[in-house]
Amino acid sequence: MSAPVSAYGIVILPPPALRRELTDLRRRCPLLQAQVPPHITVKSPFLFRGTGAWVVDILERVCEQHEPFTLELRGLGAFGSEVLYVKVQENPALRALHQELVQELTGYAETLNERYEGDGYTPHLTIADGLHEEDFGTARQALNGWFPRSRWQVDQVHLLRGKGRWDITRSFPLGEF
16 A cells, blocks of 8 residues: 655745735635645645655755745735635745745656646735635625735745645755755
């Protein structure tokens, strides 16, 4: 019998106050649910090829070459009628980190959905996913009057492991410490 396979992802976690705000929104409106806790994906979910030690080494090396940066969220967006999110303002440092992780992990990780990598990468903070078309308007209306805006210093990224539930496996500081 083979062991169950876990998927991994590399993410930025929002500040605690924003995480609490999103959790409260989800609690008040059951349609505002997501499969994972609030986060900004830096690298799409993937599976390890070989051992995870290679991936950890790559993450340490890449993260140490990227300095901390300021991230800003402002406004709401949607992917079709399935996903509602908070927009991440264009950020060259985040895009460079994403590009380098995609490039460096090639051959060591099997990306589960490559359409969200490279040019398809749209940084965002998911509020709700898996919405049905008939529920989208109601979910969107639940956010009327809420104008998300946040700005913070990103000084680390996190490796998540998921198998039904996503947990932080390890955190990687940006820059040399």
